[in-house]
Amino acid sequence: xxKREPSVNTQNLTAVQIMELDSCSRCGECVNWxxxxxxxxxxxxxxxxxxxxxxxEFMNKSYGLRARLFGPKEIPEEDIEKFKDDVYKCTTCxxxxxxxxxxxxxxxxxxxxxxxxxxxxxxxYGKQGMFIKLIAEYKNPYMANNADRVNWFPKDIKVxxxxxxxxxxxxxxELKQRKLALATARVLNKLGIKFxxxxxxxxxxxxxxxxxxxxxxxxxxxxNAQKNIDNIKAxxxxxxxxxxAGCYRASLIDWPRLTGKKLPFKxxxxxxxxxxxxxxxxxxxxxxxxxxxxYHDPCHLGxxxxxxxxxxxxxxxxxxxxxxxxxxxxxxxxxxxxxGGVKAGVPDLAMGVAKTRVEDALETEADLLSxxxxxxxxxxxxxxxxxxxxxxxxxxxxxxxxxxxxxxxSDAPKE
Amino acid sequence: MDYFAGVSDALRLTFVxxxxxxxxxxxxxIIGMYINLKKWGMGSTGYGQEPSGSIFAFPRMLAxxxxxxxxxxxxSVLETxxxxxxxxxxxxxxxxxxxxxxxxxxxxxxxxxxLSLAMFAVEMVHLIxxxxxxxxxxxxxxxxxxxxxxxxxxxxxxxxxxxxxxxxIYRRLFVAKVRExxxxxxxxxxxxxxxxxxxxxxxxxxRTGRFWGFGIEDPNLAPPMALFHVVISLLFCIAYIPFxxxxxxIAIPLALLANKGGE
Numbered sequence: 245x246x247k248r249e250p251s252v253n254t255q256n257l258t259a260v261q262i263m264e265l266d267s268c269s270r271c272g273e274c275v276n277w278x279x280x281x282x283x284x285x286x287x288x289x290x291x292x293x294x295x296x297x298x299x300x301e302f303m304n305k306s307y308g309l310r311a312r313l314f315g316p317k318e319i320p321e322e323d324i325e326k327f328k329d330d331v332y333k334c335t336t337c338x339x340x341x342x343x344x345x346x347x348x349x350x351x352x353x354x355x356x357x358x359x360x361x362x363x364x365x366x367x368x369y370g371k372q373g374m375f376i377k378l379i380a381e382y383k384n385p386y387m388a389n390n391a392d393r394v395n396w397f398p399k400d401i402k403v404x405x406x407x408x409x410x411x412x413x414x415x416x417x418e419l420k421q422r423k424l425a426l427a428t429a430r431v432l433n434k435l436g437i438k439f440x441x442x443x444x445x446x447x448x449x450x451x452x453x454x455x456x457x458x459x460x461x462x463x464x465x466x467x468n469a470q471k472n473i474d475n476i477k478a479x480x481x482x483x484x485x486x487x488x489a490g491c492y493r494a495s496l497i498d499w500p501r502l503t504g505k506k507l508p509f510k511x512x513x514x515x516x517x518x519x520x521x522x523x524x525x526x527x528x529x530x531x532x533x534x535x536x537x538x539y540h541d542p543c544h545l546g547x548x549x550x551x552x553x554x555x556x557x558x559x560x561x562x563x564x565x566x567x568x569x570x571x572x573x574x575x576x577x578x579x580x581x582x583x584g585g586v587k588a589g590v591p592d593l594a595m596g597v598a599k600t601r602v603e604d605a606l607e608t609e610a611d612l613l614s615x616x617x618x619x620x621x622x623x624x625x626x627x628x629x630x631x632x633x634x635x636x637x638x639x640x641x642x643x644x645x646x647x648x649x650x651x652x653x654s655d656a657p658k659e
Numbered sequence: 660m661d662y663f664a665g666v667s668d669a670l671r672l673t674f675v676x677x678x679x680x681x682x683x684x685x686x687x688x689i690i691g692m693y694i695n696l697k698k699w700g701m702g703s704t705g706y707g708q709e710p711s712g713s714i715f716a717f718p719r720m721l722a723x724x725x726x727x728x729x730x731x732x733x734x735s736v737l738e739t740x741x742x743x744x745x746x747x748x749x750x751x752x753x754x755x756x757x758x759x760x761x762x763x764x765x766x767x768x769x770x771x772x773x774l775s776l777a778m779f780a781v782e783m784v785h786l787i788x789x790x791x792x793x794x795x796x797x798x799x800x801x802x803x804x805x806x807x808x809x810x811x812x813x814x815x816x817x818x819x820x821x822x823x824x825x826x827x828i829y830r831r832l833f834v835a836k837v838r839e840x841x842x843x844x845x846x847x848x849x850x851x852x853x854x855x856x857x858x859x860x861x862x863x864x865x866r867t868g869r870f871w872g873f874g875i876e877d878p879n880l881a882p883p884m885a886l887f888h889v890v891i892s893l894l895f896c897i898a899y900i901p902f903x904x905x906x907x908x909i910a911i912p913l914a915l916l917a918n919k920g921g922e
Contacts, residue, residue, distance in 0.1 A: 254710045259702035259717040260724055260917045266695070267910035272840055273753050297844075307698040309691070309902060338922060345749045346911045347921025352706070359707070460707055501706055547922065575922075 250306030251319035256359035256460070264353060265300040267346040268293060274340035274350070279579045280333050280586070283596030289330040292340040292350055298327055299357060328361045332369035333593055335586045336455050337543040337579035351548070354584075358457025369589040372456045380464055383447045384415040391444040393418040394425070398655055401429045407440040410481035410509075412472075412495070414488035415448050416618040423656035424618050427646035428487045428514060434649055435521065439485070445475045449494040450502070451544075456585035459502070466502040473499065477508055487514040487642050489542035489617035490583075496549055513545060514642055515554040515616050522561045530650030532564030538610040539641070540570070540601065540624060541577040542617035555616045555641050562648045570604045578604060580615070582623035598627025605636060612637040614644060680890050684898040691901025692909075724917045732920055739920040744912045749921060760826040764852070767820025771859075774809050774816065781805045817860065824853055848904040851895040858888040 254262060274292035275281060281290045288294055302324075304310075305317040334354050341350040361367035368375075375385050383390040393413065394403065411432065417425040432439050449472070450465035459465035472495075476484055486492035496511045521527050537559055545551045552574045560567050572578045581587070581597025602624060605613040613628070613636055615621050625638045646653055693714070700716035703709060704723065711719075725736065742748050747765065751758040785802050788794070799805055827849055830837045862884040864871025899905055915921065 254701040254703075256707060257702045257710075258706060258708075259699045259704060259711065259720040260914075262702040263699045263717060263721075263910055264914050264917075266699075266906045267914040269904075269907045269911065270840070270842075270845055271750075271753075271757065272837070275840075293840075297842075303698060303701075307701050309694050312694055312697075341922045343753055344921060345747075345753060346907070347743070347749060347915045347918045349918050349922070356706075 248315050248318060250311070250316040251321075252302045252306055252324065252364070253360070254303075254307075255363045256457075257356045261349075261353050261356055262303060264346075264348045265296055265303060267348060268296045268300070269346055270297070271345050273343045273345060277339045277343050277576075279337060279339065279581065279597045279600065280335060280593055283581065283593055283600060284333065287330075287333075289326065290333050292334075295327070295331055295334075295354075295357075296348070298323075302327075324361075324364075324366060328366040329369065331357050331361070332367065332372070332456070332585065333590055334584050335543070335579045335581055335594075335597065336584035338547040339543075339576075339579065342547055342575050355455060355457055359460060360457070362457045362461070368456045368458055368585065372452075372458070372585045372589045375452045375456060375585075375588075376458050376461050376464060379448045379450075379453065379468070380462070383468075384419060385448060385452050386415060386419050388415075388419045390446070393446055394441055394443050396422065396657060397426070397429065400433075401426070402433050403429065403443075404438050404440045406480040407438045408480060408482045409437055409439040409485060410476055410479055410483070411439050411441050411485045411487075412449075412476070412491055413441060413446065414486065414491040414618070416490075416622070417488055418446070421618040421621065421640075421659050423643060423653055423659065424487055424621075424640050426656045427640070427643045427651065427653055428485075430651045430653070431518075431642060431646050431649060432485075434651060435526065440479045440481065442472070442475050442479070445471075447472055449488075449491040450498060451490040451494040452585065452588075454494065454498050454502075455583065456589075459498075465498070469494075469499040469502045473503065473507065481509050483510045483512055483517075485512055485514050485517055487616070487640070488619070489513070489545035490619055493544035493548050513551055513554065513616065515558050516551060518642075518645060519554040519557045522558065527561075527645075527649065529561075529563050529648050531648050533562055533644060533648055534564040535611040535637075536566045536568055536609065537612045537614055537644070538568050538570050538605050538608050539573075540580060540605070540613060540615040540620060541574055542615055542620045543577070543579050543583055545616055546577055547575060555614075558641055558645060559614060562644060564648075565644075568608045568610055570608055572604060580620040580623045581627070582619045587619070587623055594623055595626060595630055598623045599631055600627075602627040602631055602633060602636065606631075606633055610636070612639055612644075614639055614641050616641045677886065677889050677893075680893050681897075684893040687898035688900055691898070695901050695906065721913065721917050725919070729919050732922060734920045736916065739915055743915045743920045749915075756826070757830075760823050760830070763819050763823030764827065765823075767816045767818075767823060768852075770816040771813065771820065774813055778802075778806065778809060813863075817856070817863075820856055821860070824849070824856055828853065844904050851891075851899070851905075855888065855892045855895055858884065858891060862888045 270293055272293055278292055284290050302319055305319055331354055336351050336354055338351045358367050378385045378387055382388060411428060413425045447468040450459060450468055453459045453465045492513050500507055539555055539559055541552060559565055578601050579597055580601050581594040587594040613624060621638055621640055628636050628638055696714050696717055700714045701710055701712060702716060704711050704716050704720045747758060747762055750761055781800055782802050784800060788796055831841050831849060832838060860871040862881060865875045865884055866881040
């Protein structure tokens with residue numbers, strides 16, 4: 245009699261990731277810090293430790309000692325479906341990886357499990373399934389005409405046809421939160437930095453597809469990453485600036501991995517770029533921003549790649565700002581709740597996490613909660629509105645820089 | 660007294676049994692690790708690549724990850740080995756008490772393991788030299804003297820180990836959050852460790868007539884107790900490793916190396 249086929253396979257998991265399942269000592273530290281576990285009223289299924297345990301059992305039932313001797317043990321389909329639901333209720337913030345005593349790279353692990361489940365036909369979750377179709381058809385996930393990325397720029401904005409510096413705006417800033425794109429462009433113009441943009445040739449960076457385990461479908465994420473790289477090269481850029489933490493992370497880590505090649509340009513977040521100019525004394529402040537400001541580290545900029553100091557250095561250098569830290573910052577920062585496809589797939593959960601983070605900010609009695617990612621700004625603003633904390637302003641660091649440089653953004657399109 | 664760890668004319672059968680058990684345990688361990696390597700090898704050797712299925716997939720992926728540039732913590736293998744694997748600073752960062760518990764178990768256990776290996780080596784040297792008719796060995800390599808030399812360090816490290824175990828048991832029983840999340844996977848490890856440690860104390864107590872003998876004064880019971888201690892140690896701490904939570908002793912150092920000490 246032929247042996248039964250395993251209920252789950254190892255597609256999209258690396259050999260090290262399968263080993264990492266065995267390295268969980270179940271200390272429970274991840275459970276203490278997980279933002280979605282907290283926001284879900286401590287649903288045990290969302291605890292990172294529990295997810296590792298269940299997938300390890302799946303692996304052992306399929307490929308362990310008993311499976312080798314007597315054939316794989318069947319895993320009920322509802323168990324796999326429940327696991328899928330739980331693994332998608334994660335913002336991939338990476339807090340569990342930071343506190344993991346076994347150093348398990350959990351972010352990569354969740355993403356690989358998601359990709360595995362998408363291949364198996366279980367994933368993605370809810371509206372996330374639209375990403376692949378939308379990005380393939382519109383080159384962005386917002387169903388917007390891709391030509392509208394920068395054609396709305398007021399006439400004073402000077403974007404070169406070719407330049408050594410390229411500003412990669414990202415779908416959210418160019419199509420939704422245009423104040424950020426406008427602020428970035430005007431800051432660069434005022435600093436006399438000649439820069440170019442991809443305009444309608446820009447394609448979604450792929451973050452949404454990668455985080456939700458859909459990157460391999462039709463090779464969309466890889467093809468788009470390569471097109472972006474080729475288009476950036478064609479513009480003559482040697483340095484690419486990002487004001488979106490998601491795009492920055494995708495370009496820095498995911499593009500080389502997807503294409504299998506080193507990037508032919510330098511990837512720089514706008515706050516790193518500005519910090520450098522401030523240190524050289526090349527930024528002249530014209531206005532004082534007399535506010536108490538706190539800063540939320542975007543996961544994709546902070547924990548994922550280690551950019552903690554530049555946004556703080558920029559904020560601290562702006563005249564009038566009284567900078568105050570929240571209790572959980574940098575490596576221990578609490579996620580805003582929007583990442584990992586949770587905003588699109590499980591909006592209530594995203595809102596729950598956002599409210600907790602806004603409460604962190606309110607505890608500092610800050611007037612303004614700043615961040616360096618449009619996606620964080622959107623979710624934190626939603627959390628602020630849900631709490632009715634109208635006194636707390638939520639704004640991007642670059643917008644504050646523009647204001648302090650005396651740049652008028654009153655003509656920014658409404659979000 | 661000619662009893663060391665079972666090697667004496669009177670207890671030759673015991674020694675043979677121990678050797679058989681040791682080899683059997685090592686054999687089971689090797690088979691278990693082969694199955695684990697096969698399981699780990701069901702993964703790929705690169706992100707997004709097809710599963711390999713080769714037993715070499717894991718070492719290949721490990722080597723690849725260790726040689727890659729990391730964006731956050733790009734620390735050296737030496738730093739990872741000393742600070743994260745041996746010193747276990749990731750646990751210390753999160754909970755000094757849990758670090759103390761784990762470190763005493765780890766340190767006590769490893770020290771006793773090394774001391775046991777040393778005792779075994781001396782006994783083997785003694786046996787082989789006797790067979791070969793060599794009698795010019797240094798005095799301290801006599802099993803009786805060597806065992807006495809090890810008596811104090813054995814005691815010290817045993818109590819260090821016991822301290823860690825007591826804290827671990829206390830946490831599992833009396834800290835609500837820990838107790839509620841404890842599953843059989845966790846309990847078996849701690850029960851095994853406790854039985855091994857206590858049986859070691861009892862065997863020594865019977866032999867020396869100290870407190871841990873619990874009033875058992877018949878020295879003839881010492882060898883069977885020692886044999887029980889040795890057998891259960893071999894089964895739990897070698898043979899059972901690949902099939903239980905004991906695998907973390909191998910997998911965590913590997914994960915630390917693969918991820919350069921972690922984020």
